Amino acid sequence: MSSDKFLKSSLERLKMGAEEYGDKSFFKPDAELLKEVSEELFDVATWCSIWACRYSSSSSVNKSLTKIAKGAQSLHENLQTSWKEKNEEKDYDDVPGVDTATAWLQKCLKR
Secondary structure, three states: OOHHHHHHHHHHHHHHHHHHHOOHHHHOOHHHHHHHHHHHHHHHHHHHHHHHHHOOOOHHHHHHHHHHHHHHHHHHHHHHHHHHHHOOOOOOOOOOOHHHHHHHHHHHHOO
């Protein structure tokens, strides 16, 4: 998947989430958002392990899945470290919405 397609898919998911859940996610405490991201990273590693079972004889597939699972683990560790260093809650009076998140994704994911 190209960078542009990944960005497009991410923006579509953000829009679908906003339509389904409204802006509730923007009001979740930081600790809850940390938990949500952590759970998604655990899911990435778990799905890779399930997928790897199908391709136990293919070293190239297993190598790729191992890299992805280890990447998820590394991201999780970085996230935990960053959170411990920051460890402050934001004031939720002026919470940005989907437009701000969209702009962040576009800036972050475009190369």
